[in-house]
Amino acid sequence: MFIALLLSVRIISILSITEEDFDLVFVQALWRHGNRAAQYPYLNDKFAENDWNSIGSGIGQLTYKGVRQHIELGESIRKRYIESGFLPEIFDEEVVVFRSTNRNRTILSAKANFLGMYPKKNGEEIKLPIIVLENYGNDCINNVMCKCPxxxxxxxxxxxxxxxxxxxxxxxxxxxxxxxxxxxxxxxxxxxxxxxxxxxxxxxxxxxxxxxxxxxxxxxxxxxxxxxxxxxxxxxxxxxxxxxxxxxxxDIGKEIRKLRCGPLISDIFGRMLQKLDCIYSQNRAGRSSGCSEKTWKMKYYAYSSHDMTLYSLLTAMGLEDLTSMEIGSWPSYASSLFVELFIRKQDKNPYFRIIYRNPSSSYAPTEFFNLTPLIPKCHESSFCHLSILENVFKEFNIGMPVSEFCHVTNDLEL
Structure with a gap:
């Protein structure tokens, strides 16, 4: 069914960044780190630390191949968002923001990705500020395996x-x-x-x-x-x-998904609402008190993350079966998702798209695919009203800080 739908809506194509009836106003990107060394060699493993050091930084770390993968992804992002005029040609840390889990492989992937987006000019290196929570185990937005009783x-x-x-x-x-x-x-x-x-x-x-x-x-x-x-x-x-x-x-499965998907969906959707508040208040006459200078200027927010985090977003959107499709498979190294926020010109209503790029795709590993028509209740449309994403947010919203909810266990059958 999924493949038939995929072909029927003809999303196997390179997508234009702009559409005649819509204005792109905000992008949130989420990617898996690049190729890494094995994390857990087994006892009889014949490959040792020295082997992994020869192609990178050791066990569990990003390899040189992983660096190249993210430079290439960054170059593709540059073509899509910078060369189209959506993002500035010269890096502005108030417009383009990067966040990473506190792991060497995700931090280095973010830096390599950035180098692809904003290559050195005249040998001058640009320093990238990256938001990193100090405690990896407490980052329940970007790490679905965070500490959570x-x-x-x-x-x-x-x-x-x-x-x-x-x-x-x-x-x-x-x-x-x-x-x-x-x-x-x-x-x-x-x-x-x-x-x-x-x-x-x-x-x-x-x-x-x-x-x-x-x-x-x-x-x-x-x-x-x-x-x-x-x-x-x-x-x-x-x-x-x-x-x-x-x-x-x-519903045990639903409760598990709330903890794995909920914090990320809340973070993504909340940032979209903040951006819309800035846009709509500006259209009325000046920014509202709820529109911060930071949100007003920001146009691109990226999460450098892990395969399970990408998969949690896919499951929240009802796209878990994507991994069995030609453009799917499990989110491979340097796979990426983009949540694009649009304003429809005709009525100023908000819409969104979810775009996917998977280097392991057997169909076209370097292309961006619009997954939006596959989202349940988006009715095979290339653009989906933001109310659909709001419903997903409400479905998985835990209603309190995840650090508190992770310790709520009195309703569970122990």
Whole structure:
């Protein structure tokens, strides 16, 4: 159904930044860091720290390839937003703002991305101010795996769901975990399983000439089996359950998604409302008291982030199945989403678009795709009224600071 819809609305094309009936007024970008080294080498792993140092900064860090990926993404962003005249040709830190999680790979990706957007002129390097929360574990907007007792309890409750058990306790899964535990030299189970296919992918991509020699037990068939299981477990971790209710009627999947999607959606939507307040008050006569100088000047806000954060936004918008489409797959290194805010010229109403670029796309890895027609209730339109995004915000809004909500556990069945 998704692919048929994709083709019917003809979104497989390079998109123009401007449309005749709309004015682009604000953009929020979200991307995954570039190619990195494996984070969790397994006990019998033949690749060591020295191997990763030779192509980057060590285990878990951005590789030189990852830097190049983000320079290329930045160049594409430059063509889309700077060369079109939307963003200034000369960098202005009040107009273009970058935020990153407190991880080397996301911070360096932001810097490389910026270098693609605003390349050096006359050898002069521009310093990029990046907003970084000091504590990675407390950044629940940009890091869906932040410290959150409520989410941890919900994830444990979900393990009692029949849907979860049918996958994790299936004999084929148990057999796979047993086989992998033997070759890895350590116990593989549902919670740490994702690390092994992730490590194998990293090693195969970055050391193609020696990977199979150092990993003689590897086969494409085995990786496919691991990836199929990993996809199911990732969906569970993301709160995507077909039948998520417990006897107390708590929708566990929905509650998990609130914690993973809610803070980010609230941040994105809240900034859009602030921008609209500035625009509408200016149209009336002067800025309102709610319009700060900072919001008035800002036109581009970027989150340098992780794959799970991108996926949380896709799930919030009802686009989780995008990952099984030609333009999809799991958000790969340097994948990016852009939430564009428009004002329709005719009636001054606000509209939005969600744009996607995925370098691992089998169709066109360098192109920007308009996902808006695929969003439920956007009625296959290339532009969607902001009220639809407002409904998503209301659905996942937790109603209090996430630091407080993460400690609300009295309504959970312990």
């Amino acid at each position: 409520r989410r941890d309890i919900l994830q444990n409750l979900a393990k009692d769901l029949d849907e979860y058990k049918e996958v994790v306790e299936d004999q084929s899964t148990i057999s796979l975990f047993s086989k992998l535990s033997k070759v890895a030299g350590e116990t593989i189970h549902a919670e740490n399983f994702w690390r092994l296919p992730d490590t194998l992918r990293c090693e195969k991509q970055n050391f193609p000439d020696s990977f199979e020699q150092r990993t003689p037990w590897y086969s494409e068939e085995l990786l496919e089996e691991m990836e199929a299981l990993n996809t199911k477990i990732n969906r569970f971790t993301s709160g995507l359950y077909a039948s998520p209710e417990k006897p107390n009627r708590l």
